[in-house]
Amino acid sequence: MTHWTKMDKDELERQYSPSRWSHRMSADDVIKAHVKALKEGTERARDLAQTLLNVPYGEGDGEKLDVYIPKTNTLDVHLVVYLHGGYWQFLSKEESGFMAVPLIDKGVVVVAVGYDIAPKGNMDLMVSQVRRSVVSVVQQYSHISGLYLCGHSAGAHLAAMVLSTDWSQYSITPQIKGAFLVSGIYDLQPILSTYVNEPLKMTEEVAVRNSPSKLVPQLKLSSSSCQIVVAVAEHDSPEFRKQSEEYYKALEQSGLSVTMEDVANTDHFNIIEQLVDGEYHLTKLLLKMMGKN
Template sequence: MDALGVDRKDEAPWKRMSPEELEKQYLPSRWVVRLGPEEALRTYTQIGIEATRRARATRRSLLHVPYGDGEGEKLDIYFPDEMSEGLPFLVFFHGGYWQSGSKDESAFMVDPLTARGVTVVIVAYDIAPKGTLDQMVDQAARSIAFLQRRYPSNKGIFLCGHSAGAHLVAMMLLANWTKHGVTPHLKGFFLLSGVYDLEPLVYTSTNAPLHMTLEDARRNSPQLLLEVALPQPVDPTCPMLVVVGQHDSPEFHRQSREFYQTLCQRGWKATFEELHDVDHFEIIENLTQKDHALTQTILETIFQ
């Protein structure tokens, strides 16, 4: 704090950390208490693969639908039993620090949500090193615009992202929909264990395949952009749920809470929730369970 009580950005807690501590803060697997780091990652991947295999075997779907011309610009659409264009859509962006993960192992929430009448869309994007952050953000916006054009009678598009995917979803608050020729019917945002200020990551090994400059990081940090942004075309009453796990790192906690506070200051209808006894990976793994509290919260928000 300076003499005026202003928290200067150059005094952000991460700037006082050693390189080793900063690295640890931004490696979510290092904070898992139920398993070792490698086993936690293997379990997370396996649960995602099995959920996707089950969804593709049991749900009506359109797979590998192109939303653009790029090889990686595909999405999967999973429909409820009662098919109608006038349904709510949940659009999910996977995590993996913008350099791993796939739509083909990310259909965690398909069964519980389609069973309740929600169409679920899992979006692929070009991860690093092929894709840059600017490209990924653009792909996220184009995938949403594509869905709005294809299903114009939807009852609302709800965006959900985990980890790096939460960052992409948060960036949609700043999207220039005029550029995309359509304004999507956005009705809710679910941000699960995300990163919203990318500057600290420039100084970690996570950045090796991303090649982010400081300018890249700042240009793609919704935390920094929202602090100075003009009002956006998303309805300010649109609910925003910011979630972090008890066993996420202190930096993930700080980022989530500060982003929530910024949303509130900017007039958004935001809610913050720390999930008890849950780590970075369990947040999304638990969405395979229809009775889990977060699954129910998402459904209640969609059908409120």
């Protein structure tokens, strides 16, 4: 496959337009259906769970999170922090509670984190926000038996940045047991010259310091006992698939506990939408990691 540095702008933009690669629908329709599925799933979760909405984790307006709590008490409570996708410029926590639907049944708490998407937020701020949100969750829920992270697309990038945090500047060091990185981007350099960067306005320096692919040694220091799943859709674009494969290999070579999941019959969007279903492969894998199968 052609290396991204050898691609012209059109080809790079095609590779980094996930909606153009769906085998199910047109580009416009797959995005509309995605937002609809996430919204409907989140509504269901809000009906099923006890919720704490708009809990602040910082001073900023956008620094709020939603907590989905099982209605029935269980021992051994695990907690999943979900970081939404949308190319750091779309979506919000308001449509990001959907994965609580099958998890609250099993006594798992789900936290959907809000962060300031572009153009309001920039990359450094978003990374700082998701890091602080995890610290805040650990401080609030110190009694939980396991902390997990899940992120989709841009949210998988942010989750990888959380795993790569030097926590010495923070009040605590979160112990993250597992992380599901779904259809993520781990090297930001290829998107610098594309439409994706128009609202983000990243310079090369910003892209490099916020690329998980460059921070594997820090991840190894901070998250050595974290079980990491790098998941990618069969119908993600070749560049997206390569991003996941290369990040997986880098983690594997540094001796981390990591597995690669190439999820058959999925595209960039339904690979995450289906977490609303308890029988979906990735849902089962997540429950199994928590010992809840």
